[in-house]
Structure formats: C-alpha cells, structure tokens
Amino acid sequence: MPTPTARSPRRDALDNRVALIEAARVVFARDPGASLDAIAVEAGLSRRAVYGHFASRDDLQRELVTMGAARIAAALEGIDHEDPVVRLALIAAGIWREVASMRVMALFAIRGNLQAHTVNALAPLRLKVFEAVREGIAAGSVRADIPAERLARLVEDAALAILAESNRSNLSAREGHTLVQLSVLGALGFGWREAEALISNTPELNGTD
C-alpha cells in the first residue's frame, strides 16, 4: 500500500483563479449584481469551477476587494511630496494605474454585504487624501470655501468621475493620467489654466508612467 504522494498544486489552476478575479472585476464593474455564471463565462470556465476556488460568492468578492486594496496600496507606495496639492495629483495618477480595481472597490463601498470590509480597506487611502486636503487648505493653496472633510469626499468623486468616463469612452493611459489630475485639481479649486500650468511645471506630475 503506497503512501499517497503529496503533490504541488497545478499552475493552470492558479491561472484560472486569477482569471476569475479578473473577470469578476470586469463584470462587477458593469453590474454588481451579476451572477457567478456570468463571471465564469467571462473567465472561460464553468460555473462549477468557481466553487473549486472560492467557497461562496461572498468569498470571491472578499478576495477581489482584498487584492484590489493591495494593488492600490502598492500603486501609492512612496508617494510623499511636501506640497499637498502635488501629493493629491500624484495620488490621483497612482489610482489611475489601478482603474479597474478602484472602480469595483468604489461600488462595493456603497452597497453589498462587504461594505464594512471594503470601507476598511479603503480607509488608509481616504486618510491620505483627507490629510493632504487639510494641509492644502491651511497652506492657502486649496479652496477655503468647503470644509476639509467634505472637500476630501468631493475630491474622491472627482477622481471617480474620470474612472467612470474611462468606461464610457476609451481613454488612453496617457489621457487618463492627465484627466484624473485635472479633475482632482479642479475640485481643489484650481482654474483649468492654473491646473495645466501646475502639471507641466511639476516634473513628477508629468511622468509618462
């Protein structure tokens, strides 16, 4: 009687797992109520296979959010400019690199049973934004007619508007990069020429990447 040999997991299985999360990101961005079948099809798998990777719908969504948060955290790694306005523009650009994840997170943060988890995962980002807004107001470089807390939320919305726009028309990476910064600067109170000037005069904001 041979001992059943333990064997390492197959590569394609991991690929499929990733494909499922990716598919979920795409499909849920369009319709947060989409069925697991729709996601399986998008990933080129059967509905049954989903349950080989995730215990439940909730579980899949939870992983999606967790992974999204990680990607966003990574994209924001090391952003720390002394000028709070530049910092906000950098955050905006950083988020743009993770459009897909960000959109889904924003959706899940509003409704669904993972609200708490999602909101929690987004908290560090929100704190960063709020802090920068507060500093900016104190320094006089950001509009003073809207209290910091509210303005921070409106800045978020301004960024999300561009992410939504990227779903409607096709924004190139470059266009999105610029637009999301313009939008955020606009929310902060900058006129459009001011915003353009700031971007072109600040090397960090211009990086093709």
Add this chain to the structure above:
Amino acid sequence: MPTPTARSPRRDALDNRVALIEAARVVFARDPGASLDAIAVEAGLSRRAVYGHFASRDDLQRELVTMGAARIAAALEGIDHEDPVVRLALIAAGIWREVASMRVMALFAIRGNLQAHTVNALAPLRLKVFEAVREGIAAGSVRADIPAERLARLVEDAALAILAESNRSNLSAREGHTLVQLSVLGALGFGWREAEALISNTPELNGTD
C-alpha cells in the same frame, strides 16, 4: 336588480400610489435591486397592495422614471440665459431642486432593463447641457482642453457628485444650491474664486428661490 353604479376612485388610493412612487425613489436610490416588499414597507403598505397599483416591478420603475423626467423638465422650464455658463449654473441649480428624482434616474440610466427608457427621458436635459458647453467653449469662457462631448459628461458627473454628497451628509437646500453650482463651474474650468465671483455677481444664480 339594481345596475352596479360606477363610482369615482377613492382619494386614499391615489395617495398610496404617490407614497409608493416616493418610497421607490428613496429605496431604489440606496439599492436599485431592492425588493418590492422593501418599498411597500417604506410606504407603509403591504407587498400585495403594490400590485393593486402597478402591474409589475418594471411598471413601477417605468412610472418612476417617467414622473422623474417630468419633474426635472418642469424644474428646467424657462431656463434660457444668453451666457452659456450662467445657463449651466442655472440648470445645475434647477436639478438640485429635484435631487431625489435625479439620483434615481442617474442610477437607472446605467443598468437595469429600463436603461433605454431612462436614457431617452434624460436626452433633452443632456442635449441642453451639451449645447451650452459647446457654446461656452466657442465663446472662450469654458475650458478648451477637453472636447465638448466629454466635458458635457464630466459636468453631469460633477453635478451628480453633489447629489451623492447630499445623501452622505445633510445638505441644506441653500448649501446644495450653491455647491452644485460651484461644482459644475469647477468642472467647466473656473477657479474657486472666479466661480464664487460669478455666482455673487449674477443675481439669477443667487435666488434663495
């Protein structure tokens, strides 16, 4: 054998019908997938009663959209300023008067089986916005760095951001009125001081209404 006398419908029935639409507006704004039971409860009626007024879920939503469109059309009645920027600010303020309707319409315009109907109902408003944006760009009073079509959509988003904010914190009528204008002007490229100046120098934009 007495002829069955035709009788006029009861007043409370009409009240209930209105209450249901109102409840639907509230509940659907929070969760577009909410059950008819949730709406009935919100309206203080039984689920069964809903079917006394609307043939189906779809039918209720259709009526909701139709009524919303009518309210918005009414709110925008007679807005026709020669300066396209002022016109846009007036439209923004007009929409603010119908926040609740507008939020639901915006939701239904994205997903759901009434997409077509909703998009259709919103078309006149969108056209008005687009025209004003186009004129504004031509006149040089609106930012020139974003094509009119896209900018028109971003202006919509800017207004919707304030409607969303009104759900998060409690905006007074007055605050909302001002904020939605500031937000739209910001999207059009105005700096915050410029925007404030324009609003306070233009009597039409100041009406406490």
Add this chain to the structure above:
DNA sequence: ATTAACTTGCACATTGGTGTGCAAGTTATT
C-alpha cells in the same frame, strides 16, 4: 506512464424574489 490535481456536466436541495387568486376585512363615497 502514472497519478494527483483540476474541470466539467448533471442532478439536486435551498433561498429569495415575483406575480396571481381569493376570501375577509376596512374605509371612502354616495
């Protein structure tokens, strides 16, 4: 080549929501 790992398809129980029929009750109108 063997064998474990993975996918598939099908069947099945379960859940939550929709829409309808009907009998019994309540309430506005006449």
Add this chain to the structure above:
DNA sequence: AATAACTTGCACACCAATGTGCAAGTTAAT
C-alpha cells in the same frame, strides 16, 4: 346605511441564482 373601492393575508406556481455531491473527463506534475 349601503356599497363600491381598496387593503390585507394567505395560498400558490414560478423563476433565477446559490451551493453541494458525484462520476467522468482532461491536464499538469512527477
């Protein structure tokens, strides 16, 4: 006071989606 209009509660059939079990197939690792 009579009665039509409306609401309610319960029953029911129906549907779409979730989650599980299992046998048969396919595919990657050893």
